[in-house]
Amino acid sequence: MVRFSLIAAMIALFISGPVVAETGIGVVDLRQALFSSEEAQAFSERLQQEFSGEEAKVREIQEQAQKLKDRLEQDGAMMNESERNRIEVEFQEKVKEFNFFKQKLDSTVANRKQAFLEDARPQVDKAIQELMKEHSLDIILPSEAVVYVKPEMNLTRQLLEKLNR
DSSP: OHHHHHHHHHHHHSSHHHHHHHHOOEEOOOHHHHHHEEEHHHHHHHHHHHHHHHHHHHHHHHHHHHHHHHHHHHHHSSSSSHHHHHHHHHHHHHHHHHHHHHHHHHHHHHHHHHHHHHHHHHHHHHHHHHHHHHOOEEEEEEGGGGGGGGGGOOHHOOOOOOOHH
């Protein structure tokens, strides 16, 4: 819906020639500005510290599974059938354990990042409103919706500065 509205607005701007000359347009890379901000960097560091134990556990399980796989590949032909089956079952269990803990960690981290984005939204909206007033803009487009922008129309750096104050 938003993307359709954005495209419709852009088409309307191109069709109505005289209005384009009077329309102030800016472009920002919201993702870059937000994730480059000092607050986001601090959040990322806290997140990394908080989940370092879980990441280590996931890596350890992955290494255990890899050792079992390597053992099967190197020595499997020389093993008796029951030993090979036992190691294959152990490997499959390690893979399941790895997938479970990796998915749990990824989901938790993704939820925390989403919460960070939602919490940052009012600050981003305020900074964008300030940019619109300071530069007398009518519209600010996300950089993903723009094929090319003149450097003077890219306001990402100014947005980042506002987010860092």
